[in-house]
Amino acid sequence: MSKKLRIATTSLAGCFGCHMSFLDIDERLLALLELVEFDRSPLTDIKHCGPCDIGIIEGGICNAENVHVLYEFRKNCKILIAIGSCAITGGLPAQRNHLDLGSCLTEVYLTEPGLAHGHIPNDPELPLPLDKVHPLHEVVKIDYFIPGCPPSGDAIWKFLTDLIAGKTPELGHGLIKYD
Amino acid sequence: MSDTFQLDGASVPFEPGQTVMQAALAGGHYIPHLCYHPEFKPHGSCKVCTVKINGRTAASCTMPAEAGLNVESNIEEMNGLRRTLVQMLFAEGNHFCPSCEKSGNCTLQALGYDLEVHTAGFRHLYPDRPLDASHPDILLDFNRCILCELCVRASSEVDGKNVFALSGRGITKHLIVNSETGLLKDTDIALTDKAMHVCPVGVILPKRVGFSVPIGARRYDQRPISAQALDDAPRQADAPHSPDTGGSCPACEGTP
Amino acid sequence: MTTTGDLHVFLDALLARHGNNPASLLQMLCETQERQGWIAPPALTYLAQRLGIPRARIEGVAGFYSFLHLRPNGEYRVLFSDNITDRMLGSQALMEKMCQQLWLQPGKVSEDGLVSINTTSCTGMCDQGPAMLVNGRAITRLTHQRVQEIGHLIRNDTPLAGWPADFFLVEDNIRRSGPLLDNTSAPGDILRAAMALGGKGIVEAVKHSGLRGRGGAGFPTGQKWEACRNAPGAARHVVCNADEGEPGTFKDRVLLNCQADLVFEGMTLCALAVGAQHGYLYLRGEYRYLLEPLRAILQRRRDNNMLGKNILGQAGFDFDIAIHTGAGAYICGEESALIESLEGKRGVPRSRPPFPVTHGYMQQPTAVDNVETFCSAALAIQMGAENFRAIGTAKSSGSKLISVSGDCPRPGIYEYPFGVSVREVLDDCGAVNTRAVQVSGPSGICIAENEFGRKLGFEDLPTAGAFMVFDDSRDLFEVARNFVHFFAHESCGFCTPCRVGTSMLKQTMDKIAAGHGTRHDLNEIENLDKVLQTSSHCGLGRSACNPVLHTLKHFRPAYENRLKSLDFEPAFDLDGALARARQMTGRDDAGAHLKPEET
Secondary structure (H helix, E strand, O other), rough: OOOOEEEEEEOEEEEOOHHHHHHOOOOOHHHHHHHEEEEEOOOOOOOOOOOOOEEEEEEEEEEEHHHHHHEEEEEEHEEEEEEEEHHHHHHHHHHHHHOOOOHHHHHHHHOOEEEEEOOOOOOOOOOEEEEEEEEHHHHHHHEEEEOOOOOHHHHHHHHHHHHHHHOOOOOOOOOOOOO | OEEEEEEEEEEEEEOOOOHHHHHHOOOOOOOOOOOOOOOOOOOOOOOOOOOEEEEEEEEEEOOOOOOEEEEEEHHHHHHHHHHHHHHHHHOOOOOOOOHOOOOOOOOOHHHHHOOOOOOOOOOOOOOOOEEOOOOOEEEEEEHHOOOOHHHHHHHHHHHOOOOEEEEOHHOOOOEOOOOOOOOOOOOOOOOOOHHHHOOOOOOOOEEEOOOOOOOOOOHHHHOHHHHHHHOOOOOOOOOOOOOOOOOOOOOOOOOO | OOOOHHHHHHHHHHHHHHOOHHHHHHHHHHHHHHHHHOOOHHEEEEEEEEHHHOHHHHHHHHHHHHOOOOOOOEEEEEEEEOOOHHHHHOHHHHHHHHHHOOOOOOOOOOOOOOOOEEEOOOOOOOHHHOOEOOOOOOOOOOOOOHHHHHHHHOOOOHHHHHHOOOHOOOOOOEOOOOOOOOEEEOOHHHHHHHHHHHHHHHHHHHHHHOOOOOOOOOOEEHHHHHHHHHHOOOOOOOEEEEEEOOOOHHHHHHHHOOOHHHHHHHHHHHHHHHHOEEEEEEEEEEHHHHHHHHHHHHHHHHHHOOEEEHHOOOOOOOOEEEEEEEOOOOOHHOHHHHHHHHOOOOOOOOOOOOOOOOOHHOOOEEEEEEEHHHHHHHHHHOOOHHHHHHOOOOOOOOEEEEEEOOOOOEEEEEEEEEEEEHHHHHHHOOOOOOEEEEEEOOOOOOEEEHHHOOOOOOOOOOOEEEEEEEOOOOHHHHHHHHHHHHHHHHHOOOHHHHHHHHHHHHHHHHHHHOOOHHHHHHHHHHHHHHHHHHHOOOOOHHHHOOHHHHHHHOOOOHHOOOOOOOOOOOOOOOHHHHHHHHHHHEEEEHHHHOOOOHH
16 A cells, blocks of 8 residues: 555644544544554654644644744645634634733733732743734645534544545535534 | 526526515525525625626626526536635634534524635634623624624614614724614613514524524534525415514524 | 703704705714714714614714714814825825824824824825815825924914915816816806707707716716606706715816816706706715805806706706715715715615616616716707717717826826827826826726827726826835725725725735735735625725736736745734733743744
């Protein structure tokens, strides 16, 4: 058989729900593993993405680190897929977009009681938040989108098998959903 | 014998005064639409129902039917256009489906499904549109408004109240309510108003109700909008679907 | 106006003056705005009660027009005309200076509520710019000195009546005249000739003259009048479209100033032709200064029995003209939007068919024509259809007023027989090193040097009259970007493609301007154009991409020089998006920055 396709996955400003849903393809995971192998992914614990055929990203872009990881994926993946509402629309994290970031930080770290001891964390180790949360396609070119919060295991399976078979992926009624 | 026009190769009869959309739906042919509603005067703003008529594009909901027209609707060129228009609406407002009470019963969402819209594509505008929760029984979430004016038309034409209107212009156009404070609590809206039940998206919602129908049993979980919209259109031959029977209008399903 | 009682006294008088007619709503709102400087919520509520119109609908009307304010917007409201020709004359620097002088930001009201400064779409003073409006009054030929003086006058709270009259001087700048501008017929002469022909005879003569609409679309005028005359209806109307909003056009301004009688003569003979009793002149708000002089001319014509009952002694020939003013909405130049606005509504174009000739003002047959069209119709009656036809070309009879502005020493109004070449106009206005000409405004066409031999007329280059000249120092990308901003600002927002599409187009052009553009963005523009072309409700959306497509065609390097070589760039400034967080955390280390070139 031909060489296995190499796939990387990651979650940016997401909840790993899409990854959980990915695992919902259940025993078909074994069939998938006949066709693909995993690079960077929570399944492998590889920390950095190498050259891949397909990259799958859940979650939007809310901070500087997200941008670095997204660029790493775009650079290394021939095909980049945004999966889930957050990656495609900004999703839940983007619900802060109508607020000023400064007010958010002030509210969380200065106004409300907490462990911050009256200052906004400024450790260089911490990635800075962007003023707004963005979907992936506003930062890099995205080749495909699998909508859903999360998309069902069946939808992910259908999408990937279409793609691997060289067809334009189509979800169709019942599999396409935004919630 | 009534006159006919051609729609995607089928012969569609029409009565004088009908628009292309009205005749098509009456004849059992679906043309995707958002701002059109069989009970109200068509106004043609969403443009999702755009078709090719004798080679030129026009909104089918406002275009008067004429004998011999050649109408093309279910062609890739028109469906591609519709896809972009739906994407524009998703990018314009704040449509966060996972937390929306109307999800599964939303016309915009169902259209997106039917047209295989996987992304808004455009840059999201993320407008700042504060909610109006002032009314004891009714919530307005303007984030989801697609400016179709169905509530404006329902409140004016059916309820005789004019609770809603549009203000602003261009991309700042927005829904307003009929009170000096600008708040819904100071209008005479009531839960029983027609305007409560026509919003195709999740702007006008009764309070303390939400997610009452489980996922899988919601309106568009069952059948795609292209199949359901025909049930709602007044039909010429068999007319069991009186527009006044509760829940049968294409937009108010799912909300009690 | 301090008390509720005062407000009601003012509004009662206003309502009485307009006969409590809901169709005059926009006029009442304009007058309230003029009197109060804004339209306060209680005024809307009171008007709603008295007129029996829902309050929300009135608020919706007020919210549509950019010169009406629903919040206090300064005692002095300064609007810099933002056409590309104003910019080329330095308007942006002037505005910046004025903002500095008065300590405020564009679009904001000063803390003491004294003044606001902002931009507005082309005010029709391109031949004597940069121009501005202060409280709706046009001020021309701005210089640093003049702007500074205006700043002082505002700071000293000097009422406009006390400002130097010279500021408000608007010149005609007629550089080349022809049968239209040279017309010296005495008021009533042409009308008498028309009356001798009779209604049907007028229609025939205008048809025979070959006259086509001068507003740009070029519909045969006689055919329109005949359709209106034959349409069934209880009453008929004549509407003169003086909502001259197309950036770069100012010929109607000049006609209304120096040939107003000819305009009204044309309207009156049209009334006889179509059988109308009521006429309306829709004057764009930017030309508010012309209102009183025009009203005086109408009164003189009434006094001389050229308007009113039994005009010039002909029993049953009853016709009068009212002037309605606009309030800052380009879209009202579209005839059906204009009619909506005349009816006191939001200026949203209607679905057509039906057309205004059968279902116009109040759903009655209505002939809507451009200012210049009425003048030309009068001229055709005066000189005879054959003689009129002899001017111009086979399919474009008569003469045309061209509004020349931009890079040339002699901007102003030029009257030519149709068929004049672009090069001839350029030579006459003294333009040198011309790179491009925008013919008929942003919704028209941009042509480059290799096309200067083309001729103005319906056979080749149809035009409403704008003729903006750009020399080789100009960046045509910035010209197109200015026009794209214009369309986004003026979209009425009714239909999805135009409302959202013009905003997306504007974002894309701004992205390219900021140096983040890629080939992907140019493709995006072409896709947007397709959507706007095929599905927009009216011509505004359909033409919104024209400036970009035309300049791309002729001046692609102006775009490509700005593009990154990458085929994708973020839609926003990544590093800029961290600025707020940097400010809040005080960080400026390497990790606190993002370089978009990372890929």
